[in-house]
Amino acid sequence: MNRIVLYTVLLLLTGKIAAQDRIPKVEALLEKMTLEEKIGQLNLLTPGGGIATGSVVSENVEKKIKAGQVGGLFGVAGPEKVRQAQEIAIKNSRLKIPLLIGSDIIHGYKTTFPIPLGTSSSWDMDLIQKMAEVAAKEATADGINWNFSPMVDIARDPRWGRISEGAGEDPYLGSAIASAMVRGYQGSDLMDARTMMACVKHLALYGAVEAGRDYNSVDMSKVKMYNQYLPVYKAAIDAGVGSAMTSFNDIDGVPASGNKWLITDLLRKQWGFEGFVVSDYTSINEMTAHGLGNLQDVSALALKAGLDMDMVGEGFLTTLKKSVEEGKVTEEEITTACRRVLTAKHQLGLFNDPYRYSDKSRPAKDILTAENRKLAREAAKRSFVLLKNYNNTLPLQKTSTIALIGPLANNKNNMLGTWAPTGDPQLSVPVLEGFKNVAPKAHVTYAKGANITDNPDLAERANVFGTRVEIDTDPEALLNQALNVASKADVIVAVIGEASEFSGEAASRTNLSLPASQKKLLKVLEKTGKPMAIVLMSGRPLTIEEELDLPASIVQVWHPGIEAGNAIADVIFGDYNPSGKLTATWPRNVGQIPIYHSSKITGRPAPKDNNHQKFKSNYLDVHNDPLLVFGYGLSYxxxxxxxxxxxxxxxxxxxxxxxxxxxxxxxxxxxxxxxxxxxxxxxxxxxxxxxxxxxxxxxxxxxxxxxxxxxxxxxxxxxxxxxxxxxxxxxxxxxxxxxxxxxxxxxxxxxxx
Structure with missing residues (x-):
């Protein structure tokens, strides 16, 4: 024990270990570990079963756990499965080190809340924190102790599909939301088995990818970084987040997962972060495609940059020992990374009780409770933004005769939204059911009216995680059914928009308008002359200038989550007065992108009255103002x-x-x-x-x-x-x-x- 104490003191004196790392149990364990076992703790694997965000699924996972070659797993859930995984580590590996069990819980666990861009529109920090608390309570009941959330990337280009996962364009609001989510997930005591370690992502600048194309390059000045993009990550760090995840993009030409300025100089030295850093899915390996060398080269680069855990790629596992032997990295650098991972396990109480997240009695008590679903309904209706209330059509009377029309009007598969891998779409409430629940005396008739899209290629790409788009082969028959239903109604409610997987990861789009099938439906419904309210679902700002000019009211409902139909009905029938405000600017067309409220004034600003002037900063074909400004939202x-x-x-x-x-x-x-x-x-x-x-x-x-x-x-x-x-x-x-x-x-x- 004296040797351990002396070792710790020497590290403290040389500045190689932070004050919070002085954990005797961790230091004692490090003394016993071989180089191979230390490297093993830096290895994060997935045995499959969840939604993969890359093409790689780990092999021989059980064998590697027994050999001490795994520090954590994700894609594993359920008290019994998690206990089984922990038992493999505790009973079969030499040092009996428990596993981190991670998951992407972006907007709720089984109780799915609205997509984050939607909940940010509530501007309600107490509500956002409460949703994170419920997500942590449900996930930990199912054995998960580490969450790859919050996603805080500032996004000013709605072509980027992952704008749906964040809080929009503003660093001040985004910072408040980041802090609230960290507090909600982690609580005041990570030893509490109802809390989980959060992981802020994606460090850094991921929302600024060029052309809005996912995984693309980022190039910006340090001044812009510090003033507009970095504050949200720092807010999560200041709130005490336990871990951070690197992004796929490069920064100043160096990919984030191997960027020492980012991980060590900024994150650790400037911001004082003491947690551990994990790569995104195979992002270390992908530095080879960036042009930075072979797997051994980029793995060494990542470790020396300060990255601690390799997600799925196994570059650390397969190359670091060789790099030590060749003098490309040191065992001390591996020990430092291992210490951070072990410290996280200590903070979660896993060394005291590796089975603390394996209580079989908890799922029935804590998951999908009536109270949790009530919060989901509240969160959804508070996220909705009233964009237009033509002739005060809304709210509707609960005794009205209503034609409920649209491809999303009686659809469970798209209510949860993107990045809801732990939710079950079939447990969601569709809009038709919600109308019947909230207004049982209303006479509601339904027609699909149109396909979400008639494009089979787009439908195929949207159906990668299950059926999101079904194409009826007779669109004209759908229109005729809609007209028949509309002719007998007092008012039309059209439920239209994006399929859930039209946005999200690897779902960038260059055309942000409604699909042609739905545009045609709206034009046909307009010609009936009936009062009309449009319920618009999407995971991003859309270009709806044409729709906003229609004689119709419009409510933006994002993808509302498990209680979608009930929450939409609450607002449409006036049980709740919408109060949401946009957190991302809506462009008139994609040519205005990027567009955001805090842009700079140029030396030749366009006239404030939008009258075109030559040699001013304006367009020939459209004026500069957006369609809908940041912070916009009406009320009844x-x-x-x-x-x-x-x-x-x-x-x-x-x-x-x-x-x-x-x-x-x-x-x-x-x-x-x-x-x-x-x-x-x-x-x-x-x-x-x-x-x-x-x-x-x-x-x-x-x-x-x-x-x-x-x-x-x-x-x-x-x-x-x-x-x-x-x-x-x-x-x-x-x-x-x-x-x-x-x-x-x-x-x-x-x-x-």
Whole structure:
């Protein structure tokens, strides 16, 4: 034991081990381990059974566990299966080291919540944290102790399918959501068997892939990184996330999984991260395709960069010992990585009880409970965004005669959305069923009306994880059935949009409009002259300029999750007044992409009235403004803002400012409004954004009620990273805008001295 203590002290003195790593049990174990066993702890495998995100499935997994060559598994779930895996490690390997059991639990486990882009539209941090808590409780009941979530990548290009998995385009809102999710998953005590270790991903910049094409390159300045893309990852680190996952893209020409500046200099030294770093699915191996060498070369590069665990690729397992022998890596570097993995297992309590996540009584008590489904319904309806309410068609009367039409109107397979591998689509509530549950006295008739798409190639690609698109071979008959149903109704509700796998990983698109089959359906329904409400499902912003011009109301419902139909009916029939706000800008067409609210003003800005001028920064064929701005979302009621004021107009760099505004519900319904605060730095040393979100608060107002809403601007809100990457606030004038979206017009000013 003296030798272990001496070893630890020496490492501390030389700065090779962080303070949190001083765990006697871990150090004692490291002393016993052979080089091969240390390398084994850096190996993460999947025996198959879940949804793979690559073409590789691990082989001879049981044999490798017995040989001490596996540190963790994913794709394994259920108390008995997890116990069986742990028993192989505990009873058959030499050192009896328990396994990490991971999974992608992106928006709920068995109780599937709306896709993350949808839940971000709630702007409700308490709700988001609660959803993460429920996801952790369900997943741990099924034996999982490590979650590959939250996905926090900033995304400003809706062609990228994985925009569906994150919180949209804004680093301030995204940071708040990242923190809430980490707190929800990990709780206050990772030793609690109802909590799990979170893994922030994808480090870094993955949402900025060129052309919106998944796995593509990323190239951006450090100033843009620090100010706009990195804050969300740092927020998760500051919230105490236990692990991080590298991204597929390169950064400054070096793939993330082998990027020492990213993993060691930024993540560990600048941000103080003390957890462990795992690669994404075979991303170490894929550095060979990037052009950085053979498997031994890139595995050594990744280890020396500071990456600790190799997901599925087995490059560490098969090459690191040889690299030690050849002097390309050191055993000390392997020991450091192993220490981080073992520390995570200690933090989860696995050394005390490797079977603590294998309680057979828990699934029945904790998974898919009525309480959990109630939260899923609440989360879904709070995520919906009312884009248009033509002639106040909505909400509908519960005694109406309704033609419910559309390829997603009576469809279970697409309600959960992308990246819901642990959910069961057949347990979801379709819209037709929800209408009958919420409005049993309404006369509802249904017709499919159209296929999601008539394109068999697109359908085949969307059906990779099961049937999402079924193509009826007689589209004209579908249209005729829809017209017949519509002719007998008071109002039409058209449920249209994307199949769930039209977005998500490896689901980039260049055409973001509705499929031709659904466009044709809407035009036919419009010609009936009947009042119409469109329920729009998608995993991303779409280009719907044509649909927004229709004489119809539109509710964006994303992919709402297991309680989809009930939640949609709650909003359509007015049991809940929609309060969602967009967290990603919606373009008029793909030619405007990338488009986002905090872009910079150029030296030749386009006229504010959108009248075209030569030699200005505008298009010939469309004006610059997006179709729908960041923060946009209507209500069944109306809100009026007045009396914007600041408690001071001159501040030092140590003072905060209180921003207050009066908000009045001037309409006929009770409702919620998300008050948004944006800041503009008028003059500074590098080009400022037009405005940046720096505060928000959701407030409930009864009809006719007025409330004063106060938000605080702290000294930190005024800071930015300058050209030398120093985080500073510069003296000068600032403008504050408060209102209902990013076009807020109520303005006040102050000066930083």
């Amino acid at each position: 009621t109306d809100f009026a803002y007045s009396n914007l004021r600041l408690n001071k107009t001159e501040v030092s760099d140590r003072e905060s400012i209180t921003v207050s505004v009066d908000v009045t519900n001037t309409g006929d319904f009770d409702g919620e409004e998300t008050v948004q605060l944006y800041l503009k730095d008028v003059v500074r040393s590098i080009t400022p954004p037009k405005r940046q979100l720096k505060g928000f608060k959701k407030v409930f107002l009864n009809k006719g009620e007025t409330k004063t809403v106060s938000l605080t601007l702290t000294p930190e809100h005024l800071k930015f990273y300058n050209s030398e990457l120093k985080f500073i606030a510069e003296p000068g004038d600032f403008e504050v805008f408060v209102g209902t979206d990013s076009n807020a017009e109520h303005k006040a000013e102050f000066t930083l001295n």
